[in-house]
Amino acid sequence: MIQTDHLTKHYQMGDNIVKALDDVTLHIPKGSFVSIVGPSGSGKSTLMNQLGCLDIPTSGHYRLDGIEVSTMNDNQLAEIRNQKIGFVFQGFDLISKLTAIENVELPLIYAGVGSRQREMRAKEALDKVGLSERIHHIPAELSGGQQQRVAIARALITNPPLILADEPTGNLDSHSGQEIMGLFKSLYQNGNTIVIITHDEHIAEQAQRILRILDGRIVEDREVS
């Protein structure tokens, strides 16, 4: 599913070069549930941006679902993100003036899917995350946990091979956080590939595999028993 090959990302900061990612070679097979942990500034978000096709590497290669991504232009990356990846962000990141169902439909709009199909699939996705009652509410009318579930429904709607979540429980109380993790687990059990970035060890332990990152390098890679 995910195959990186000596992936590096350097940032020029004045005279110094910050090695945000340093020679990361990584393989994540289809159907895995992986968490990436590390302290602040270790390069988690940088890795997420690479895996999420939001950015191209300074050097190295990245193959997602068998497609070489590291040399693509902006438009091609946008298309890959739309088709292959479902994003869940820390701040939920819903569009505030759109209702739950309109937010969920958004990736399908950019994929060029017709409105009837969109509505059907959005309802299905919201059903999966247990929010079929609240589809016409705007984000401000939903709790944090509910908003995050809308975001997950949005990530699911295109049936992407990869679901990427950056601190998905970071803004939630532990109870809602646990509910969201339960949702990810059931998605994993249904065969989705899930990568969660977190600095919460407790959350990380709930995945099937943990990757620890420090100063842009993978320093630990272990299966959770």
Added chain:
Amino acid sequence: MGIFQAYKMAIKSIKSNKVRSFLTMLGVIIGVAAVIMAVALAQGSTVSITEQISSLGTELITVRVTPFNTNRDITWEDFQDFADDNSDVFSAMSPLISSQTTVKSGISTNTVDTTINGTTADYEMIKKQGVQEGRYIGDIDIDFRQPIAVIGTYTAAELFGQEEAVGKTIKLQNRLFTVVGVLTELEGGNQGTVDDQIIIPLSTAQRVLRNTRITNYSFLASSADAVDQAIEKLKSYLLEIYGDESMYRVQNAEQMLETLDSVTGTMMTVLGGIAAISLLVGGIGIMNIMLVSVTERTREIGIRKAIGAKRKNILTQFLIEALIITGIGGIAGLLLGCAAIWTLGRLGVVPSVYSPFWMVFSFGISLLVGVIFGMFPANKAASLNPIAALRHE
């Protein structure tokens, strides 16, 4: 993603901030309303001036000679001879002496201040105003310096009230005149119009008004086609007798209309310029608000990009937003402008003229303003880096 989707998104974001959207539109509304009102005012006043000039008749040619002209031997009979000699292009000629005087009724104490016009029989044909009672002045009256007068209906009413005017006498500069006719009422019998005047034989006028210098001549061209040739002949004759072009002026309705046309043209250019500036200001307003909106919505743009929006999707969304704002503003401006034109017409300020060309044109310009001034903010939004945009607070 189709245009229809982009349109729906744009409508949504316009609706979600109604007050701001309206304020943004205001610039365009005022701009467009200003354009069509300015045009309507220009065209409306042109219409009414044109009507006034045309009512004189395009065959009428007026000559004004300065009282200080160098050739004192020229008499009106010379002009008459000239017109008679060129009867192929002139059908009538009359000299005119005018004066503003108080006239008394010969039978009562009534008085009236009116215009005394001393002229010849041809004046009837030239002014296209005959008599409704009695008779007009004739050539014989001029030859014999008859103390007779033809008066307008306003003047008649002022001097004699309801009584029959023909046959009565009036006192003008202490001389008695007999009223022989009443002019056909052409302008409602109102003061200051052609219904407010007294016409007397030219020769009588020269004596009574103690003015032998004739400075005003009217010629009637034999047909509209003969006007140019008539003017030509008249000008060369005038040059021949006065030897100096500054001594006289030849005027014709046709030429006045041409002058009016060029004045209108200039007026339209000036108004167009002002209107263009107001639309430009409206456009800058749109750009300003949209730039704010792009900054405010940076995070939204980041999300859209993360989930697969391409550059062109974001660009069209923002451009269509600008177009809808200017489009609605343009239509509102048209309605406002038309309402104002209608009101001005109703109040009798200027005749209401609705010019479809200028309406379509100003609406088109407002859309163009939307595209041009929406382009920069839209491009800024479309170029945002998704990572940076997502990190934006």
